[in-house]
Amino acid sequence: MKKTMKKIVSGGLSLLALSSLFLSACGNGGSGKQGGKTTLTVWAWDVALKQLEEAGKVYQESHPDVELKFEEMGTDQIYKKLSTSLATGNGIADIICIEGEYLVGYADKFPEGFLDLSDIVEEKDFLPSKISEVKYNDKIQAFPWDAGPEALFYRTDYFEEAGVDAASLKTWEDLIEAGKKIEATCKTPSGDPVKMLPMDPRKTNFYTLMRSQLGKGAFDENGNPIVNSAESIQAMKEAAKVYESGVCLNYNGWDEYEQTVVNQSVACIPEAVWMIGTIKDKGPDTKGKWSVVDLPMISGGQYSCNNGGSDIVINAKTKSPDIAKDFLKFAMTDTKLQASGFENFGLYPSYIPSYEEEVFSKGDPFFGSTNVYTVFIENGKKVADIATSPNSLEANDSISAAVSKIFLNKEDVEKTMNDLQAELEGKFAKK
Known part of the structure; x- marks a missing residue:
């Protein structure tokens, strides 16, 4: 997704610079309670982070006791940090965005690194190829997100x-x-x-x-x-x-x-x-x-x-697993948010109910009178x-x-x- 994510929005969008310091709330396997609020830290890159921030604002309207701290970094920086953190159990966020092609490598090397999300992922509601991507060792290792x-x-x-x-x-x-x-x-x-x-x-x-x-x-x-x-x-x-x-x-x-x-x-x-x-x-x-x-x-x-796509994992040592799951399920299955992510950031959802939103039925006039999305919606269901x-x-x-x-x-x-x-x-x- 490194190419797909940054190119679809403006064709020249580069990964924004990573802050040199990580938030202290990120240490020791999750954020937990801070000042009477449950704090969750999220790692993601450019447009993926922007979409998660949008989801966070909507979520906090009905969950004012949850604080979401978003840290932006490039994919390479996430993987370097993730490998170290999973090995030591320290300095890892609660929620982490990861490219689909990298997921199984981490899941294999760190079999206890991510929460099993089988209880919040309804398999029939997602493109089959994405379920195949996130399912490894009889466990749903990540929440499926965008597809290609x-x-x-x-x-x-x-x-x-x-x-x-x-x-x-x-x-x-x-x-x-x-x-x-x-x-x-x-x-x-x-x-x-x-x-x-x-x-x-x-x-x-x-x-x-x-x-x-x-x-x-x-x-x-x-x-x-x-x-x-x-x-x-x-x-x-x-x-x-x-x-x-x-x-x-x-x-x-x-x-x-x-x-x-x-x-x-x-x-x-x-x-x-x-x-x-x-x-x-x-x-x-x-x-x-x-x-x-x-x-x-x-x-x-x-x-x-x-070709391409990403998923989201939850650190198995997060101090707030239920809240992390609740936010992630909301962010990934609210169809209006998924449609917004596609329209604004090019994140093509793997959550099938999203295709009922208007953006997918009206197509894109740049490509003439034919609805350009119809072919992709149908093809997404037929990936082996x-x-x-x-x-x-x-x-x-x-x-x-x-x-x-x-x-x-x-x-x-x-x-x-x-x-x-x-x-x-x-x-x-x-x-």
């Missing part, structure tokens, strides 16, 4: 000029053929041929998307790597096929990714819902020229994809229940290296994935 369901953003003007119907892109082969037509027909404002989509050949994003459509991760439910499974190899071959077709525009890093919108150099972008904010911020002159459809599907695929592993982030570096070998050096997919499997087994295989 994906779809295909596309330029309606480029598609129309090339005579391509976006609804006809059922497979990735369809996308390749459409990309060739668009490149032969359409020009950017600077006069260059328009490429079909952006791709970083050194990152796992596109391979991960393909693999997710097949309902597989890099690890199985027992924590063993499965990067040489039939599904994983199929996903890598399909991703390489799209890259090698020549319809992709190479980029390196987030800034260059944004420039594909600024320069109007691509006809479509397969990305999460939070890309709405980046497109609006970086391409204001393209209003009315974008729309959204489902992603093309890999052969045998049946699932949607997700993929096994999580505390080793996923560490393994990602090795997977990225394999992607680079295949995309840039044209190395054999099956051999590269078998070599990757052996490497990951050496590091992570369960004995």
